[in-house]
Amino acid sequence: EVQLVESGGGLVQPGGSLRLSCAASGFSFSNSWMYWVRQAPGKGLVWVSRINSEGSTTSYADSVKGRFTISRDNAKNTLYLQMNSLRAEDTAVYYCARGSGNSYRLDYWGQGILVTVSS
Amino acid sequence: DIQMTQSPSSLSASVGDRVTITCRASQSISSYLNWYQQKPGKAPKLLIYAASSLQSGVPPRFSGSGSGTDFTLTISSLQPEDFATYYCQHSYTIPVTFGGGTKVEIK
Numbered sequence: 001e002v003q004l005v006e007s008g009g010g011l012v013q014p015g016g017s018l019r020l021s022c023a024a025s026g027f028s029f030s031n032s033w034m035y036w037v038r039q040a041p042g043k044g045l046v047w048v049s050r051i052n053s054e055g056s057t058t059s060y061a062d063s064v065k066g067r068f069t070i071s072r073d074n075a076k077n078t079l080y081l082q083m084n085s086l087r088a089e090d091t092a093v094y095y096c097a098r099g100s101g102n103s104y105r106l107d108y109w110g111q112g113i114l115v116t117v118s119s
Numbered sequence: 120d121i122q123m124t125q126s127p128s129s130l131s132a133s134v135g136d137r138v139t140i141t142c143r144a145s146q147s148i149s150s151y152l153n154w155y156q157q158k159p160g161k162a163p164k165l166l167i168y169a170a171s172s173l174q175s176g177v178p179p180r181f182s183g184s185g186s187g188t189d190f191t192l193t194i195s196s197l198q199p200e201d202f203a204t205y206y207c208q209h210s211y212t213i214p215v216t217f218g219g220g221t222k223v224e225i226k
Contacts, residue, residue: 046217104151105168
């Protein structure tokens with residue numbers, strides 16, 4: 001069974017940092033492209049970042065470029081999102097998701113983790 | 120970026136009704152269109168990919184159609200467990216973008 005479990009969320013002050021983790025199991029993590037998607041309270045889904053299976057290619061939404069860094073440890077079957085210079089508008093539930101093959105569709109999602117940026 | 124516009128933003132329907140949700144892309148995306156279902160407090164779930172292919176385990180009352188810029192998601196006979204919010208997403212290029220969602224509520 002495919003499982004994605006996010007951790008590391010919580011309350012952080014504006015300008016602060018947080019690192020999210022996503023522990024993967026039940027599939028070949030090292031062969032899968034992975035994604036982060038976020039959802040502000042009561043709002044829709046917004047793509048944040050993507051990383052290829054080797055970790056050599058990454059992409060970011062303009063809203064987080066230069067502040068967030070996606071990475072992965074294939075030996076630990078874990079995906080990360082380092083979030084720096086956090087703003088109130090980064091407040092959201094963050095989901096990790098698996099890409100299906102080389103497509104940009106997301107076939108399995110974690111349960112999500114809440115990040116709240118507030119003083 | 121490719122903009123995805125869903126309509127309606129919400130609808131009320133009864134169990135057994137046929138429901139259709141529309142998604143329009145700001146440029147042609149061929150058949151690179153996916154549909155997700157999200158229930159309150161839960162993660163999205165992939166229902167339809169490549170515009171019309173049913174994801175494994177999804178009931179056949181869900182179907183998708185369209186290509187180019189106009190797409191539809193149809194639920195042939197609405198069931199109690201189908202009350203949720205539905206999102207379209209293009210997978211044509213990065214950045215992928217989602218529609219604003221359609222909330223299906225009980226009439």
